[in-house]
Amino acid sequence: MTRAHNFNAGPAALPLDVLEKAQQEMVNFNNTGMSVMELSHRSKEYEEVHNEAISLLKELLQVPNNYEVLLLQGGASLQFPMIPMNFSPKDKTANYVLTGSWSEKALKEAKKLGETRIGASSSDSNYTYIPDADTIETEADDAYVHITSNNTIFGTQWQDFQLNTNAPLIADMSSDILSRPVPVERFSLIYAGAQKNLGPSGVTVVIVKKELLETAETNIPTLLSYNTHVDKNSLYHTPPTFAIYMLKNVLQWVKENGGASGMEKRNQEKASLLYDVIDNSNGFYKGHAEKDSRSIMNVTFNLATDELNKAFLDEAKKAGFVGLNGHRSVGGCRASIYNAVSVESCKALQEFMIDFQQKHQ
Template sequence: MSTTTKRAYNFNAGPSALPLEVLEKAQQELVNFNNTGMALMEMSHRSKDYEAVHNDAVARLKALFSIPDNYEVLFLQGGASLQFTMIPMNFLTPETTASYVLTGSWSEKALKEAKLFGQTAQAASTKENNYRNIPSLEEIKFNDTDAYVHITSNNTIYGTQWKEFPTTGEVTLVADMSSDILSRPVDVSKFGIIYAGAQKNLGPSGVTVVIIRKDLLEKANTNIPTMLKYTTHADANSLYNTPPTFGIYMLGEVLKWVENKGGLEAIEKQNEEKAKVIYDAIDNSNGFYYGHATPESRSLMNITFRVTDEELEKKFLAEAKEAGFVGLNGHRSVGGCRASTYNAVPFEACQALANFMVEFQKNNQK
């Protein structure tokens, strides 16, 4: 791949854009990794060459995300959707309740899985408002005896994002951060468990990152299948069975790219700038475009909006596709438009989309 190759303006919600530099390096190393005469995908996950890649990815994630020493970093499979099951299976006991904050489709799915294993409750919900906002911290209700409180930090379908996280005291706070992990600094110590599918900001699909406090491992249910125990993977450095080796390699390369960009503070600033140019195009359109999320809950990762007229919206999406913009259709469950501006989406792509939006409005204003 050459840097002169024309790249699409990739706004896919996931799998999503990867940094061009990472893709090019992977291309260079694909056939002969580290002078082994093999692709990394071909070598044993017990080999020293792969072990170095694996451990380096763990170390870089810990450093970048400022993960305290009393946490384990796991590389699992099954996506965030399997975590919907593993969390209650490991931590929801007959005498406790798991509380869920509903802010979109994925938190609904997480709650649905938890109900299979025990008592659940809704700590808060914005469903009546069609998930246009994140609940205020004052709205969140749970009991001190709850097994955990579960939130979804960013909602890809509805375009909302938590700006401040609840403080849950002795109750474990669990977060699905699939679509905004590593997009900004986060105080990991507020959480007992953070989990994320890699395919938004971390790398290709196939890897699931779990960050879990070590004391929780000691309390986890042991009477469950081996592969569904967090302790199985923590005790084996995520190498109990064959891990997604190439995905973990790519994740490590993405982490290096984030480091080279200046770390999470710099990445957050870039993400704010990228989102602003598109939100400005919406806000300055006098209603030609209008957002789904309320301004105070707007996501920096998924910008959801509609065009004032349904036929114009179809025309907008068709012309955008012709102009090289990929992935702007909203989720099938809600329709509309969505621009996913994850870490690897360059500012130039966001500026190009904003310019296109302004020009489309100019040519189609009634």
């Protein structure tokens, strides 16, 4: 079987070992005579899967004991309104740092629910950079400061998290969670849809500080309260059991391959393969992101003309590369090189890019 070189932005590549394990266990999980999808979420067999996923997240991300780890549904998009509903009281203002489309969407939802401000934005350059930490405006009445750690569409990523604020720091890490070690203790809440680095779509990871939970609003719908899910170990209602099973298997794979530090080394190697081609192409390939803001998850670039972009994408597709189309707001090309994308796939793309330039310059 020939596997595609999968550079999709999400849902994205999954480790082959994980897929093969799921294939083997598909109709008879743990000698139950059933698929994990058929198990009751109240059964001992499923609860072991559920709790192991949470335990692995805590281990791999080195989550301190004063945090809760939740497995929710609705993707990052449901977190956009949940966060202000829980943590933005009427006498405070939610502060958003805009670095791309997803932070814009998070702000849009927060505006419907309370007062907001924009602490900084790189929209002036079509989001080619991450604002310097010392340019981010914060105020004493900030309910929280919200950032998006990696921007899939524009190919930018926060390099560190040294923000000058006493307000709770909240991060959408949907597209780079577990791609590198992260200082969880600097954040009051981290959330991430699983479908890029952690597993298939359907489950959302939330890591939230207990101190922040103590301040949560209470007069909100039960299902939209974080404390509901804390109290019930993310089993208040039927969870996405298969997605959590796959999450657990991906986390085991990450652990076996060096944990967050191992992923960072691997991802930096993959990103360097592609950025080196861009930087040494004499302008044939032009990266969208400024060098000091480049993402190791999403490599975004354009060629000189729309015709060349189209030719590149057409030839790449014929050569077995999938998902290289750039987002319409940036155009051009995008290689999403999440944890499960192999070094070999990135080397193959590197060689294709060099060959394409030689044929078309």
